[in-house]
Amino acid sequence: MDNSKVIHNFYSAFAKGKADEMVSYYHPDVVFEDPVFGVLKGEEAKAMWKMLLNRSKGNLKVTFSDVKVVRNSGEAKWEAVYPFGPDKRMVHNKIKAEFEFKDGKIIRHTDKFDLWKWSRMALGIKGTLLGWSPLVQNKIKSQSKALLTKFLER
Numbered sequence: 001m002d003n004s005k006v007i008h009n010f011y012s013a014f015a016k017g018k019a020d021e022m023v024s025y026y027h028p029d030v031v032f033e034d035p036v037f038g039v040l041k042g043e044e045a046k047a048m049w050k051m052l053l054n055r056s057k058g059n060l061k062v063t064f065s066d067v068k069v070v071r072n073s074g075e076a077k078w079e080a081v082y083p084f085g086p087d088k089r090m091v092h093n094k095i096k097a098e099f100e101f102k103d104g105k106i107i108r109h110t111d112k113f114d115l116w117k118w119s120r121m122a123l124g125i126k127g128t129l130l131g132w133s134p135l136v137q138n139k140i141k142s143q144s145k146a147l148l149t150k151f152l153e154r
Helices: 003-015 019-023 043-056 115-123 125-130 134-153
Strands: 026-034 038-041 061-070 073-084 089-102 105-112
Touching: 003 019, 003 061, 003 073, 003 089, 003 105, 019 043, 026 043, 026 089, 038 043, 038 134, 043 134, 089 115, 115 125, 115 134, 125 134
Parallel strands: 026 105
Antiparallel strands: 026 038, 061 073, 073 089, 089 105
Protein backbone atom coordinates (compact mmCIF):
# COMPACT_ATOMS: atom_id res chain seq x y z
CA MET A 1 0.00 0.00 0.00
CA ASP A 2 1.15 3.52 -0.81
CA ASN A 3 2.56 5.23 2.32
CA SER A 4 0.32 8.26 1.75
CA LYS A 5 -2.69 5.94 1.79
CA VAL A 6 -1.46 4.40 5.06
CA ILE A 7 -1.56 7.84 6.73
CA HIS A 8 -4.99 8.62 5.24
CA ASN A 9 -6.39 5.28 6.38
CA PHE A 10 -4.83 5.62 9.84
CA TYR A 11 -6.47 9.01 10.48
CA SER A 12 -9.75 8.06 8.80
CA ALA A 13 -10.03 5.10 11.18
CA PHE A 14 -9.11 7.41 14.09
CA ALA A 15 -11.82 9.91 13.10
CA LYS A 16 -14.37 7.07 13.02
CA GLY A 17 -13.26 5.77 16.43
CA LYS A 18 -12.05 2.46 14.99
CA ALA A 19 -9.03 1.71 17.17
CA ASP A 20 -8.37 -1.82 15.90
CA GLU A 21 -8.36 -0.63 12.30
CA MET A 22 -6.22 2.35 13.22
CA VAL A 23 -3.48 0.31 14.86
CA SER A 24 -3.51 -2.24 12.04
CA TYR A 25 -1.42 0.32 10.12
CA TYR A 26 1.32 0.11 12.76
CA HIS A 27 4.27 -2.22 12.24
CA PRO A 28 4.64 -4.77 15.11
CA ASP A 29 7.87 -2.96 16.14
CA VAL A 30 6.39 0.55 15.99
CA VAL A 31 7.85 3.30 18.16
CA PHE A 32 5.48 6.14 19.07
CA GLU A 33 6.49 9.34 20.84
CA ASP A 34 4.66 12.44 22.02
CA PRO A 35 4.92 15.04 24.83
CA VAL A 36 2.27 13.32 27.01
CA PHE A 37 3.23 9.63 26.87
CA GLY A 38 6.90 9.90 25.94
CA VAL A 39 8.18 6.85 24.05
CA LEU A 40 5.91 3.82 23.60
CA LYS A 41 6.86 0.67 21.69
CA GLY A 42 4.90 -2.08 19.96
CA GLU A 43 1.78 -3.21 21.80
CA GLU A 44 2.07 -0.36 24.28
CA ALA A 45 1.78 2.18 21.43
CA LYS A 46 -1.23 0.36 19.98
CA ALA A 47 -2.90 0.12 23.38
CA MET A 48 -2.50 3.88 23.93
CA TRP A 49 -4.73 4.65 20.93
CA LYS A 50 -7.25 2.02 22.03
CA MET A 51 -7.32 3.52 25.52
CA LEU A 52 -7.75 7.07 24.25
CA LEU A 53 -10.62 6.12 21.97
CA ASN A 54 -12.21 4.02 24.70
CA ARG A 55 -12.00 6.90 27.18
CA SER A 56 -13.36 9.45 24.67
CA LYS A 57 -16.75 7.71 24.63
CA GLY A 58 -17.45 9.17 21.19
CA ASN A 59 -16.76 12.77 22.28
CA LEU A 60 -13.62 13.14 20.16
CA LYS A 61 -13.48 14.95 16.84
CA VAL A 62 -10.39 14.24 14.73
CA THR A 63 -9.45 15.95 11.47
CA PHE A 64 -6.26 15.72 9.44
CA SER A 65 -4.63 17.55 6.55
CA ASP A 66 -1.39 18.28 4.71
CA VAL A 67 -0.34 14.65 4.28
CA LYS A 68 3.08 14.54 2.61
CA VAL A 69 5.17 11.47 1.88
CA VAL A 70 8.64 11.11 0.41
CA ARG A 71 9.77 7.49 0.06
CA ASN A 72 9.77 5.97 3.56
CA SER A 73 8.97 9.09 5.58
CA GLY A 74 5.94 11.29 5.83
CA GLU A 75 4.13 13.91 7.82
CA ALA A 76 0.64 15.19 8.47
CA LYS A 77 -1.15 17.76 10.55
CA TRP A 78 -4.04 16.66 12.68
CA GLU A 79 -6.36 18.18 15.24
CA ALA A 80 -8.27 16.69 18.14
CA VAL A 81 -11.18 18.41 19.88
CA TYR A 82 -12.51 16.78 23.05
CA PRO A 83 -13.63 17.40 26.63
CA PHE A 84 -10.94 16.60 29.20
CA GLY A 85 -11.08 15.53 32.82
CA PRO A 86 -13.84 15.72 35.42
CA ASP A 87 -14.53 19.37 34.56
CA LYS A 88 -14.91 18.49 30.84
CA ARG A 89 -12.70 21.39 29.74
CA MET A 90 -12.64 21.62 25.96
CA VAL A 91 -9.27 20.92 24.40
CA HIS A 92 -8.41 21.74 20.80
CA ASN A 93 -4.99 20.25 20.24
CA LYS A 94 -3.10 20.91 17.00
CA ILE A 95 -0.46 18.30 16.26
CA LYS A 96 2.27 17.79 13.71
CA ALA A 97 2.89 14.11 13.05
CA GLU A 98 6.03 12.62 11.52
CA PHE A 99 6.17 9.05 10.21
CA GLU A 100 8.65 6.47 9.03
CA PHE A 101 7.51 3.34 7.17
CA LYS A 102 8.72 -0.23 6.90
CA ASP A 103 7.05 -3.11 5.06
CA GLY A 104 4.06 -0.91 4.17
CA LYS A 105 3.34 -0.04 7.83
CA ILE A 106 4.15 2.79 10.22
CA ILE A 107 7.36 1.87 12.09
CA ARG A 108 7.90 5.26 13.76
CA HIS A 109 5.27 7.88 14.64
CA THR A 110 6.16 11.11 16.42
CA ASP A 111 3.50 13.62 17.43
CA LYS A 112 4.66 17.13 18.26
CA PHE A 113 2.62 19.77 20.07
CA ASP A 114 3.01 22.41 22.75
CA LEU A 115 2.39 20.65 26.09
CA TRP A 116 2.04 23.96 27.93
CA LYS A 117 -0.66 25.09 25.50
CA TRP A 118 -2.40 21.73 25.94
CA SER A 119 -2.17 21.99 29.75
CA ARG A 120 -3.73 25.48 29.69
CA MET A 121 -6.78 24.06 27.92
CA ALA A 122 -6.94 20.76 29.82
CA LEU A 123 -6.03 21.90 33.35
CA GLY A 124 -7.36 25.48 33.44
CA ILE A 125 -5.67 27.93 35.79
CA LYS A 126 -3.21 25.32 37.12
CA GLY A 127 -2.07 24.60 33.56
CA THR A 128 -1.89 28.29 32.74
CA LEU A 129 0.24 29.14 35.75
CA LEU A 130 2.35 25.99 36.04
CA GLY A 131 1.97 24.00 32.81
CA TRP A 132 5.32 25.24 31.53
CA SER A 133 7.19 23.73 34.49
CA PRO A 134 8.99 20.39 34.27
CA LEU A 135 7.30 19.39 37.55
CA VAL A 136 3.78 19.68 36.08
CA GLN A 137 4.80 18.29 32.68
CA ASN A 138 6.41 15.26 34.34
CA LYS A 139 3.27 14.74 36.44
CA ILE A 140 1.16 14.79 33.26
CA LYS A 141 3.46 12.16 31.75
CA SER A 142 3.49 9.93 34.82
CA GLN A 143 -0.31 10.07 35.17
CA SER A 144 -0.73 9.24 31.48
CA LYS A 145 1.66 6.29 31.73
CA ALA A 146 -0.16 5.06 34.86
CA LEU A 147 -3.50 5.15 33.01
CA LEU A 148 -1.97 3.19 30.14
CA THR A 149 -0.45 0.61 32.51
CA LYS A 150 -3.85 0.14 34.17
CA PHE A 151 -5.51 -0.20 30.76
CA LEU A 152 -2.96 -2.82 29.68
CA GLU A 153 -3.54 -4.83 32.88
CA ARG A 154 -7.22 -5.36 32.00
